[in-house]
Amino acid sequence: MKRIITVLALVALIGLTAWTLVNNKKEVEAKIYKPDADKKVGVRTAVAELRNLSQETEFLGSFSPNREIEIRPQAGGQIVALPIEEGQTVGAGRLVAKLDDEQLHYQIEALQVTLEGYQNDLKRYENLVKGDATPAVNLERTQLSIRSTQAQIKQIQKQIANTTITTPFSGIITEKMVEKGSVVSVGAPIAKVTDISILKLVVQVPEKAINQFHVGQSLPIVTEVYPDAHFTGRISMIAAQGDAAHNYPVEITVHNSTANPLRAGMYGSIANTNKLKRQTLSVPRQAIIGSAKEPQLYVIENGKAVLKSVAIGTTTNEYYEITKGVKSGDQVVISGQINLQNGTLVSAQ
Incomplete structure (x- = not known):
């Protein structure tokens, strides 16, 4: 009797489970979206x-100075004059610094005295050689001594010239590294001069667009600082080799404007329109x-x-x-x- 009850209970449980699954399936199917084949x-x-x-592509870059150089002396010594200040506009050949050259002038003076003595000896030996009163070798030695002393004087004069340090081109003093009274060595930077009369805008152009540009091409330039101003640049260089991302540096030169002065480091962009024929x-x-x-x-x-x-x-x-x-x-x-x-x-x- 117990076995029959157990079997009936199992059958009822299985039937209930089956009914629940069928009912759940119907509910799920009812929730599934069925598109209407006739609905538009x-x-x-x-x-x-x-x-x-046509496609206008914009390439962004930054301006760099036309020329920039750190002024380094070819002589060492104490700075006795430094007539420059940062931000000052200077012309080519303008005095930047003067080094103490007093000792060099003393050396020149001593060599000139020595040279004068050799020249007097030369006159005496010339007369003596004519009368066979002295060997000709003494005359030759004196002539060589004169040439050697003259060469030493020229070397010292060059050193004196190197104590006067001037600007190689016109520009702006953008950095001053020393002060009057400082002692500098050969090759130590004294100041930095930057020429922004002409600026270079360098942009990175991808490989697929590089053939749209050529050296000498004129392009309009737009800047963020002067959005309404119009600048025109000319391509001065296209790199022969790209970077790992296949971008090629293109350099555009632009003349600076007094009405809208540009500065190195500012952003600028060029727009190039590629039209199909x-x-x-x-x-x-x-x-x-x-x-x-x-x-x-x-x-x-x-x-x-x-x-x-x-x-x-x-x-x-x-x-x-x-x-x-x-x-x-x-x-x-x-x-x-x-x-x-x-x-x-x-x-x-």
Whole structure:
């Protein structure tokens, strides 16, 4: 009797479980979205048509000075004059610093006395040699001594000239490293001169756009600090080798303006417009779906969205050139593709 009750209980439990599973399945299926095959999906469309494509690309860079140099003396010593200040505009050949050259002048004076003695000896030996009163070798030695002393005087004079330190070109004193009374050694930096009468704007151009530029080309330049001012630059250099990211430095020179003065380190940008030489079939960028290797789009045919594979040519910020897959006049979907499948009924807007 107990066995029969146990079997009946198991059968009832299994039946209850089965009923629960069937009921849950019905509830789940009721919640699943089932698209209405006859319901139209609203989409936005555009027409594939011939266009003169052009793309304006902007490249940002920063201005660097035309010339910049650290002034370093070729002589050492104490600075006795330093008539410059940071921010001062100086011309070419302007005195930057004067080193103490008193000891060098004393050496020149001593050598001149020695030279005078040799020259007097030379006159006496010339007379004595004529009368065979002294060997000719004494005359030759005196002549060599005169030449040696003259060479020493020239060396000291060069050292004296090196104690006067001047600017190699016009510019602005952007840094002063020493003060009057400082003792400097040969090659120690004294000041920095920066020439910004002409500036260089260096921008990085990617490989795909580098052939749009050439040396000597004039380009408009836009700056953040003077958004309404117009500057024109000329390409002076295009790098022969790019970096690891295949970007190539392009250098554009621009003359500084007194009305809108530029400074080294400011940002500037150039805009280059790349125009196709002919009309080309194109669609808005929003129409393209899929991957870059296998681009696709939906074309409206007889009220249905038909998925087609296409081939892409030139691209701009707004359009893709289509070289294969659609024809001029085709209506392509540009919005709402996420709700589409091949053959979906659509309502075009």
